[in-house]
Amino acid sequence: MSDTQVPIMQIGDTLLTSLQGDLDDTTVMSIEERLTGEVARRNPTGVLIDVSGLTMIDSFIARVLARMVGMVRLLGSSVAVVGIQPAVAITLVELGVPMGHLDTALNAEQGLALLKRLQADGR
Amino acid sequence: MADTAQDPVDQLRDLRAMLDAIVDYSVIRLDAQGRVMTWSPGAQALKGYTADEAIGQPVSIFYTEDDRAAGLADREMRTARESGRVELEGWRVAKDGRRFWASVTLAPIRDGAGEVTGYVKVSRDLTERREQELRLQRQRDEIMELSTPVIRVWDGVLALPIIGTLDSARASRLTEGLLEGIAETQAEVVILDVSGVPTIDTQVAQHLLKTVQAAALMGAASILCGVRPETAQAMVHLGIDLGQLRSRNTLRDALALAMRLVRERVRTNSAADLLTGQ
Numbered sequence: 001m002s003d004t005q006v007p008i009m010q011i012g013d014t015l016l017t018s019l020q021g022d023l024d025d026t027t028v029m030s031i032e033e034r035l036t037g038e039v040a041r042r043n044p045t046g047v048l049i050d051v052s053g054l055t056m057i058d059s060f061i062a063r064v065l066a067r068m069v070g071m072v073r074l075l076g077s078s079v080a081v082v083g084i085q086p087a088v089a090i091t092l093v094e095l096g097v098p099m100g101h102l103d104t105a106l107n108a109e110q111g112l113a114l115l116k117r118l119q120a121d122g123r
Numbered sequence: 124m125a126d127t128a129q130d131p132v133d134q135l136r137d138l139r140a141m142l143d144a145i146v147d148y149s150v151i152r153l154d155a156q157g158r159v160m161t162w163s164p165g166a167q168a169l170k171g172y173t174a175d176e177a178i179g180q181p182v183s184i185f186y187t188e189d190d191r192a193a194g195l196a197d198r199e200m201r202t203a204r205e206s207g208r209v210e211l212e213g214w215r216v217a218k219d220g221r222r223f224w225a226s227v228t229l230a231p232i233r234d235g236a237g238e239v240t241g242y243v244k245v246s247r248d249l250t251e252r253r254e255q256e257l258r259l260q261r262q263r264d265e266i267m268e269l270s271t272p273v274i275r276v277w278d279g280v281l282a283l284p285i286i287g288t289l290d291s292a293r294a295s296r297l298t299e300g301l302l303e304g305i306a307e308t309q310a311e312v313v314i315l316d317v318s319g320v321p322t323i324d325t326q327v328a329q330h331l332l333k334t335v336q337a338a339a340l341m342g343a344a345s346i347l348c349g350v351r352p353e354t355a356q357a358m359v360h361l362g363i364d365l366g367q368l369r370s371r372n373t374l375r376d377a378l379a380l381a382m383r384l385v386r387e388r389v390r391t392n393s394a395a396d397l398l399t400g401q
Contacts, residue, residue, distance in 0.1 A: 082342065086302030089337035105342035106309050113388060114342075 006031045008038050014115060015039065015077075016108065018050035019065065028064050035068060039075045046115035047072045048108055052083025062097040069102060078118040080104065082111035152232070153242040157182045157200055160241060169225075169248055171218030182244070185215045187222070203229045204239055212249065224253040271297040273304035279388075280381045281310040281343075282374075286319030294330035301334060305343045311388055312381040313338055316374055318349025325361050335368055344384055346370070348377035 006027075009016045017035055039047060049068060054061065065081065072079040080103045084092075092099050103118060105111040142150050142163050149166035151159055158181055162174035170177070170185055183196040190196075190213070203209040208230045215225040225246045232241045271293065276282045281304050285297065301313060315331065317323065323331070335345040347370040350358075371377040 084341045086299065086306050086337075086341070089302055089340040090298060090333075092340055093333045093337045099336075099340060102340065104340050106305070106311065107342075110309075110311070110342060110388070 006034055008034065010042060010044070011112075013044050014046045014048060014112060015042065015044045016048045016050060018053055019061070020053040021055070023061055023064065031064075032068060032071065036071050036075060039072055039077055044077055045119055046078040046080070046112075048111045048115070049079065049081045050083050050108060050111075051081060051088065052085065052107075054088055055085055057088045057091050059095055059097060062092055062095060062099070066097070066099070066102070078103075078115050080111045080114045080118070082106065082108050147247065149244075149246045151177075151244050153182055153200075153244060155239055155241055157196055157242070166246075169217070169223070169246065170215070171221075176218070185217075187214050187216055190214070199227075199229055200231075200242060203231050203242060207231070212253075215246070222250075223248045224250040271300050273300050275304075275308055275310070276314070276378065277382060277385070279309070279311045279385045280314065280378070281305065281308060281312070282314040282316060282378075284316040284319060288322070289320060289327045289330065291326065291330065294327065294334075298330070298334045298337060302337055302341060305338060305341050310343055312344050312346065312384050314346045314348055314374070314377045314381055316349045316377070317347065317354075318351070318374075320354075323350075323354045323358060328358055328361070332368075344369070346377045346380055348372070348374055 007018060015038060017031075019031070023031075035047075049065070051065070069079050069081065082105045084104060103114055105114045145163065146165045146168055149169040150163050151166050152161040154160050158179055159177045162172075162177050166177070167173060172180075181196070183191050186196055195213075199209055199211065208228065210226075210228050212224065212226050214222050215227075216222055226249045227247075228245045230243050231239045232243060234240050272284065274282045274284070281301070283297070283301055289297070304310065305313065315334070317331070320327070331347070335347075338345050345368060347368055349372075350370060369380065371380055
């Protein structure tokens, strides 16, 4: 998978990226590299990670997601995960992956509002 | 004993008579290649073929076209050979084309050297039982559907009145229904009304907790309501940690809280619009 297939869009001062199926180690590395690079370069106040394209999830992708969130936070931006599908939510809970620290919203629009609330809280 | 002195031919005849007396089951013998070697009144009653029509035919003539194409009969005989016996259920076809749901036991017959020389196949018509089971399952599904309704009580607010005992099948159904409801309506708050649940034990509490966590992952906040005094005591005694879960005594209070949460979110939304200059 080349970089062009990992979309990162800027909306105002927010970056939007999305995770899609068929992730392997190489793809994940390239997504992480690209995302951290873009966050450092553009210094957005918030980042939305859209996972509505993921219909299934395993512990590998769950860890990837948690890692991306951690990286963005370290770079000083608020981050919210949006569009978690029902099956994915159930799997995450059943897998027992600790996801309590994730800030989530139903869709990108509500995600933007969530980012504003997080920023107001200084997170 | 008298039996030991009996002529082997008589013994065989007795055995034959015994098999022929079984009419509710089809008992037949196949050769090593799966061709029909013996026939019985039970087999005729079930499959509609006479002995003359059936004997010498491959057993696959009783199978559906798809199963025949897939070589199911050979696979079953191989399994029987390898594991000594196979029991299964499936569709079979009678002479007149009528399909019936058969319960089949297939066992290999071995000679003194352990070589498989044929098979015994005992089948029975379970069509009626299967239909009953399916009907029962359908009714159970319907009851399940009716017993876990997801109600859209306000814009962005879903309510889930839970009535009756929650077993794990029902609880997972409930979780699925609720999460799908959230995805469909993009609800931001869900109210779980447990006033109709007689007892909440550790397992049920875990289910509720998982539901709340999954809903939170999707971005919806949950409010528990209608917890009974004895349930509250039991849950704390059991050491069930409901974490940050909001709880209200009555549905009315829960609704008021839900609407406040939605309003707060709307307010930050419009504040966000002002900030981004939209």
